[in-house]
Each structure stands twice: as C-alpha cells, then as structure tokens.
Amino acid sequence: MSGLFDQIPGPLGYAEQLLAAFGVLSQTAEQGALLDAFASQACALSGCELAQVYLLDAGHSALGMGAECLHGKLRTSDGAVQLADYYGDELLQFSLCQNRVLCLGSLDDGLYSSKFLPASGDAWRSLLCVPLNNAAGEVGGLLICASPRALELQRFVNSLAQLGRFVVTQAALMLRLRGSASVATASPDSNVCPSDYGLIGTSEAMRKTYRLISKVLHSTYTVLLNGETGTGKEVVARALHECGLRRSKKFIVQNCAAFPEDLLESELFGYCKGAFTGADRNRMGLFEAADGGTLLLDEIGDMPLALQAKLLRVLQDGEIRPLGSNQARKIDVRIIAATHRDLPAMVAHGQFREDLYYRLAQFPISLPPLRERGDDLYLLAEHFLAKACSCIGRGPLRWSEAALAHLAGHGFPGNVRELKGMIERAALLCDGNELRAEHFGVCDEALAEPNNLHLREYMERVERAYMLGCLRRNKGNKTVAALQLGLPRRTLLYRLDRLNIDLSEFKA
Numbered sequence: 001m002s003g004l005f006d007q008i009p010g011p012l013g014y015a016e017q018l019l020a021a022f023g024v025l026s027q028t029a030e031q032g033a034l035l036d037a038f039a040s041q042a043c044a045l046s047g048c049e050l051a052q053v054y055l056l057d058a059g060h061s062a063l064g065m066g067a068e069c070l071h072g073k074l075r076t077s078d079g080a081v082q083l084a085d086y087y088g089d090e091l092l093q094f095s096l097c098q099n100r101v102l103c104l105g106s107l108d109d110g111l112y113s114s115k116f117l118p119a120s121g122d123a124w125r126s127l128l129c130v131p132l133n134n135a136a137g138e139v140g141g142l143l144i145c146a147s148p149r150a151l152e153l154q155r156f157v158n159s160l161a162q163l164g165r166f167v168v169t170q171a172a173l174m175l176r177l178r179g180s181a182s183v184a185t186a187s188p189d190s191n192v193c194p195s196d197y198g199l200i201g202t203s204e205a206m207r208k209t210y211r212l213i214s215k216v217l218h219s220t221y222t223v224l225l226n227g228e229t230g231t232g233k234e235v236v237a238r239a240l241h242e243c244g245l246r247r248s249k250k251f252i253v254q255n256c257a258a259f260p261e262d263l264l265e266s267e268l269f270g271y272c273k274g275a276f277t278g279a280d281r282n283r284m285g286l287f288e289a290a291d292g293g294t295l296l297l298d299e300i301g302d303m304p305l306a307l308q309a310k311l312l313r314v315l316q317d318g319e320i321r322p323l324g325s326n327q328a329r330k331i332d333v334r335i336i337a338a339t340h341r342d343l344p345a346m347v348a349h350g351q352f353r354e355d356l357y358y359r360l361a362q363f364p365i366s367l368p369p370l371r372e373r374g375d376d377l378y379l380l381a382e383h384f385l386a387k388a389c390s391c392i393g394r395g396p397l398r399w400s401e402a403a404l405a406h407l408a409g410h411g412f413p414g415n416v417r418e419l420k421g422m423i424e425r426a427a428l429l430c431d432g433n434e435l436r437a438e439h440f441g442v443c444d445e446a447l448a449e450p451n452n453l454h455l456r457e458y459m460e461r462v463e464r465a466y467m468l469g470c471l472r473r474n475k476g477n478k479t480v481a482a483l484q485l486g487l488p489r490r491t492l493l494y495r496l497d498r499l500n501i502d503l504s505e506f507k508a
Contacts, residue, residue, distance in 0.1 A: 008155050017045060018159050025167060031174050035067035036074050038143075038167045043069050045163075046128065046156045048145040050117065054092070055132075055141035055171065063096065066141070070118060089116045092142060095129040099139050099248040101161075102129035103154045107146070122148035130157060132164040139248060140168040197239040199232070200383055201376035205368035209236070216363045217244050222315065224300075224360045225338040227367030229484060230417030233338040234298060236367060241294040246334060249293030252286050257302035257483045265307055266323055275324025287320045287331050294334045300360065301341030301352065302483060308353045315359045335360075370415040377419070381407060384420045385435070388427040397430060402437040410440075414469070421473070464499045467492075476503055 008014045021041040028034040035053045042051035053067040068075040091112055095102045107114055108123040117124050124146045132141040143164050145153060197213055199206065213236070216223055223240060225233040234253060241251040259267055266275075270285030286295060297303070303311065314320055315335060319328040337360045346352035370377060381399075389396055403426075412418050426439040467485070474480045482492040496503065 008159075014045075014159075018163070021045060021163060022166065025163070025170065028170075029174075031066075031171050034167060034170055034174070036069070038163070039067040039069035040072075040074065041163065042143055042145055042160060043072070045159065046145045046153060047151060048126070048128075048147040048153070049120070050124075050144070050146040052116070052144040052146075053132075053141065053167075054144070055168075056096075056139070063092065063142070068118070070120075089113060091127070091129060092116060092144075095131055096139060096142055097242075097248055099131050099133070101131065101154075101157050102127070103157070104128075105150060105153075108148075116144070117146055120148060124148055126151040126153055128153035128156065128160075130160050130164060132168045133161070134165065134168050134172065138245065140172070197243050199235065199239060200379055201373055202379065203368075203373040203376045205372050205374075206376060209365065209367060212363075212365050213240060213243075216240070216365075219363075220334060222334070222360055222362045223336045224343075224362070224364045225336065225367060226343070226364060227340060228369045228415055229340050230415035231367040231369055232416050233340075233367060234296065236365065237294070237296045237336045237338060240336060241334075244294075244334075246293050250290050251294045251296070252290045253296045253298060254286055255298045257299040258480065261304040261307055264303070265310070268307075269310070269320050269322050271323035272325045275322075279324065282322075285320065285322060287314060287333055288322075288329065290333045291331050292333075294336060296336045296338060298338045299340075299483070300337040301339040301343055301346060305351075305353065308356045312353065312356045312359060315356075370412045370419060377407060377412075378404070380416060380419055381423055384423040385427060388424045391424075392427065394427070395433070397427065398434050400434050400436050403435045403440065406437040406440050413466075417473075418469075460499060463495070464501065467496065467499065467501060471501075471503070478503070 021044070024037050024041060025034060028037055035055075039051040039053050042053075043049070049071055051069045052065060054063050055066045056063055091102060091104075091114070094100070104112065104127045105125070107127045108125045114124055114127070117127075126147045126149060128143075128145040130143045130145075131139045132143055134140050141164075143160060145156075145160070147153075197210060197217075199210070217240060223237075225236055227233055237253075238251060241247060254264075254267065256264060258264075266283070266285070268285050268287055270283050270288055271279050273279055273282050297311075314331075317328075318330060318332065320331055321328045343352055343357050343361075347354045347357050370380075385397060385399075407419075414421075422440055426435055429439045430436075467481075470481045470484055471478075474484070478492060478496075479489055482489040485492065487495075
C-alpha cells in the first residue's frame, strides 16, 4: 500500500473500498452505466458532494459530460455523452490540455470561473480535477470532484486516477465493440463525417476538409494549408493541434511576413549570448519553445530564400542550431505551414525552393473559399452573431429576410474573416432586435451602382474601399497591409497618396 494510500487515514479500509469500486465498475456492460457508477464511486471515495465525468469525443474535438452525481443523485444520459462547448472554462482546459491534476481549496474566492459546476445551496469551495488517461498515457477525459467544504482532496489523486484509467479503457473497449457490431449495417457509401473538429460547416467542400483532417490528425506528417485570405487556415491548424496527440503541448504561431529576414531567423532558431550586437543573453527560438508541440508557419510563401534552406534542414534532420552556436539541438516539433500564395508558380519563377515545397507539401489541404461553401454562410453568420451579442452584452438578434439576402449576394473576397467583421459591426449598429440590410451597407456605399460615373472613377472607389478595409484590419500598419495586398510597400504608398487616403485616422 506504500505510495497509493500513504496520506489517507485508515488506509486498509480505504483500500477495501477502492477494490469494491473496481468490482462494481467491472460488472457494468454499457457505457452509460459505467460512467454513472464511476461518478458515484468517486463521490464515495473522495467524500465530495459532487462528481462529474467528462469524455473527449472520437475526434478529440469536443468535451462532453458523460455523468454527474450530486448529493447521491445521478443525472443519467441514457449512455450518451452530452457534448457541449466547455472550451471556455479555463480550469477544465488547463487540466485537459496540460494533462495535469488541478486541486483548489479556495474556489469560493471568485478568482476562477466555475460555470461548469451545477448550482448548489452553498458555494463550491474545494475542487479536484483529474485527467483520465488511457494505457498509453493519452488524455481521454476529466474527473471533477467538488465540495462546499474545505477538504484535502490531493490525497485521493492517485487512487482516482487509477480508477479513471480503468474506466477510460473499458469505455473505449465498449465503443470499439459497438462499432464492430454496426459495421455490417452501415452503408458503404455513407458520407457522414464523424467529427467537425470544432469547425463550422456542413457543405460538401468542408466535409472533404474534415475527411482530410481525419487522415492526418494523429500522424507526424507536415501539413501545408493553402487557401485564400480569410478562409481559416490558422483555425484548421489549431484544430489539428488540439484534436491530435500533441494537444497537451504548446501551439505556437509565427507569421513569416511579419519580420525581416535577420529577425525572423533569430525568432525561429534563437541565439546565444554574444551572437550579435545586443545579444546579451541566450534566447530560446520558437522551434525549441514548441518542442513536443506544434509550430504553425503562417504565410510561408513570404519566407526569404536564405531562410528556406535552414528550414529544409530542420524538416529533414529534426535539428536546429541557434545563431552563434556550434552545436545542433534535436527537436520534436510538428510543422504546419500555411499560405494564400501559389507555391508551385513561385517555384517555377525561382521565388520558392522546390525541395522545400515538396517537403512541406507532404500532406496538402486546400481550404475552400466562402463562396464555394453554400449554406455554411448562414451557419457561420449565426455563430458570429451569437458571439458578437455575447461580447457586447446584448440580447439575441434576429435576421430579416433583406439582411440574409444581402449576405447571400455579397462576394466576400475576404472570406470568413470578412464575414465575421461585417457581422460584428452590424451588431453594434443595430438599435432594435432585428438585423436589416442597411446595417451591412455602410462598407458598400463606395461600391454603389455607378450611374453616371466613368469606369475609372468607379474602379478608384472600389480600390479605395478595399484598401481602407485592409488598413483598418491591420490598424494602419502599411507594411503588413502591403503584404496582404500583394504590393511592394512603395507601390502601396503611391496608391494611398493618389487615392487621397489619410492615414492619421488609423494612428493610436
């Protein structure tokens, strides 16, 4: 009993109680009963008034409550895990993503959000959050124990973790057996996607994306995300990380267009003290910081050629050498690259290394533009509107037919990013309870029907409106705006002057 029961008073009695709990769980034949029994036994073993069992779905994209025992009463779910968006609960996410036990004795001080706990007569005070790992050490869910009393819950961690490992293994076995039994009756032509990985959309274009994600999710392959600006490349990259095997490690994003070559190199590879003027200490680079996790290299098409050769070496050998160092360091990082540029065309023109392109494109995924996603437009619009209303603290808004028709008729060159910004702005402009077409029309005033305008005047209005939108998104940063517009900075400045665009309004 050494180690497992050292801090528990009456260890022999507790050991008998734990053994009995294993016996109860081993006799259940259905997942719902298994999770209910686990919640009940967790309350009995820890002495808590509440126990909740959360499980990750098959795609590891959603966290759902499988069972809850409150004051001895079970909230049953007929064997189904009730999926919900628990990703906003920082305590759950910390324990899940870091794969670490969380034990708090002062939950009632208001420092932490505990919305996932049910209402009770007394405020919850003690909280224990235990990751439920399978035999391979991978997180499959969470066990929550809570009490309004001050309890020393840390001493129950080891025993509850062992019991949880048994439950997770049993639940996976039940799911596998149930899946095998249903294979014979499943349609071979079924196109139902098992998971959306936290993304929004049911169009065929997005279902193809989900299928590609499922193929590469649990591998170590390098992924190249290609798509127009605003199609959600970073969102997909984050889904690949958070739903994959590296979700408990860091996810780091670096925009390759945001730094000059020298700064980008030191940012990625780090440097040693004295490597250059001003290097007064050792600094870890992003490759090393993301060790064990995922590094997204956004706008990879803008990476300088000299740096591309060093990136190729990292991909081939899994080693980095910080600036000023003579020793290489082994790293284990999954690289995801993203770009809106046509890399094969850049290779043909000598603007991108061919060997690096084929190394990055080990598993390419092309994200569809919004105009090819059909009714996903309305799903996304509803999602962004709900978030916007919640953010500004107002009640839900309804859509008018004219507003929906306006969205359907808009081309959305900025794709999902443009849709999100448009809806957030409309929610601020709306004074009533209904969104109307005029709430979306301010940005389109410059694009009104030309009537008596010459073609050149009309095109200047279009260009001016588009440049203003790009500058607003980047808070007046001309360098970043030029990169997004695909223009040299000098050309951008010339056009801004020619179109009489005053940059003072963008200054903080």
